[in-house]
Amino acid sequence: MLTGTIVKGIGGFYYVKTPEGLIECRARGRFRKEGESPMVGDLVRITRTAEDAGKGSVDEILPRKNAFIRPPVANIDQLVVTISVKNPESSLLMADQLTVTAEAAGVLPLICINKQDLDEKRASAIKEIYDTTGYTVIMASAKEETGLEELKAVLKDKITALAGNSGVGKSSLLNRLSEAFSLETGSVSDKTRRGRHTTRHTELLELPFGGYVFDTPGFSSYASEGITAEELVQFFPEIARVTHPCRFVGCAHMAEPGCAVKEALLEGKIAPERYESYQALYQALKQIKPWEIK
Ligand SMILES: Nc1nc2c(ncn2[C@@H]2O[C@H](COP(=O)(O)OP(=O)(O)OP(=O)(O)O)[C@@H](O)[C@H]2O)c(=O)[nH]1
Ligand SMILES: [Mg+2]
Ligand SMILES: [Zn+2]
Incomplete structure (x- = not known):
């Protein structure tokens, strides 16, 4: 055997x-x-x-360390949530579903903002949002080959999956990491500005500098993978950090009086975009509906 x-x-x-x-x-x-x-x-x-x-x-x-439905991968150390600045402009709500999915499985999420070349300003604005989380944030351009050394440094000796909606440039980024990789990359539709689901199957690749990386297909929706609304806050580290002084025990941090999240928002400790994601996901989980975001 x-x-x-x-x-x-x-x-x-x-x-x-x-x-x-x-x-x-x-x-x-x-x-x-x-x-x-x-x-x-x-x-x-x-x-x-x-x-x-x-x-x-x-x-x-053999027993799995972890397993995900979307992206469909098992036994990872970390998840690189790949966001594109433009063409297509990534939904941050979808990115946050991915960070939550990773957190819920005890896997470290990292953020990679790709296509920096298309809009430097927007790339920095997205970086600012994710800097509040404490996650590692890498700005990159597969086209102009920027940010690749940083990406290599976080991938080295780890088993990582790249995830993100279709067309963000997951396969393009990976192709820049090894001469041996020749992953198919697609175009972004002119009309809908969406990716074309070029990568159809998850593939595990060995990195020449140590470690493994999964290229995964981009999805247009993600499953909530068994999280409850009450648990959700634990998976937003920057929100979880500030909720200690909320007036009510069991505060849902939605709109309650005396909620410490409001103050943290004013102080810039929590990004409004991330809080919006929290609220949207909380509501979706309360309705016990699958997360469906277009
Ligand atoms: N301008 C610019 N275009 C990029 C960059 N990275 C990727 N692209 C383009 O974006 C398109 C989609 O790239 P892919 O690598 O196929 O995207 P993907 O995330 O693998 O998409 P799926 O496999 O469909 O999930 C291609 O036309 C790439 O050439 C970048 O940094 N800048
Ligand atoms: Mg691909
Ligand atoms: Zn609260």
Whole structure:
């Protein structure tokens, strides 16, 4: 039996990287019966078929450190939330869903603001918003090759997933990190200013300077992944930090009198955009609706 990591999954085939090379595997039928399916990033035990050493089957998924629905990845150390300044202008609400999803799984989120070349001012304004969170914020341009050294420094020796809506430049950024990467990149529609969902499958890539990175498909909505409205504040670190003196125990920080969040907003400790995201997500969770943002 051989152990390896799933680096890609397409049409029912899983590509497993093992010490003995890349092996194309099918999942055993029992996974389907048990409602479990292998994910990219999974550490798995496989058996090779007798006829072809390059083929085999996934027998067992080893325990996961974490797993996400969107992006569909398992066993990550950190999540780089990729935002584009323009073409398409990223929804910050969607970016905040991603930081919350990461936080809820105990995974560190980082922010990468791409396409800095298109609007330097807007890039700085977005950086200012995320500086209030305490997360690492990197400004980059895949086009002009800026911010790449910073990006490499945070990716080194870690297992990271890049996530963000379609067209923000996830694949373009990754292509700049290694000569060996030749990920397909797409255009942004002139009409809708949206990306075209160029990356269709999650792929795990080995970085030449140490570490691994997942390129993931961009989505237009994200699942809330089992968070309750009451828990939400824990996943906004800059809001959680200031709520201690709220007048009411169990303050939801929505519009209650004596809420400490209001003051922190006035003092600039919380960015209004992040607070708007908090409010929108809180309301969505209260209605027990899936988060759906266009
Ligand atoms: N001006 C500018 N364009 C960029 C930059 N980065 C990427 N692009 C362009 O943005 C478009 C989309 O880039 P992709 O790398 O395919 O975006 P993606 O996030 O991988 O998109 P999906 O795979 O669809 O999720 C391409 O036309 C890129 O050339 C940048 O820093 N500046
Ligand atoms: Mg892509
Ligand atoms: Zn409060």
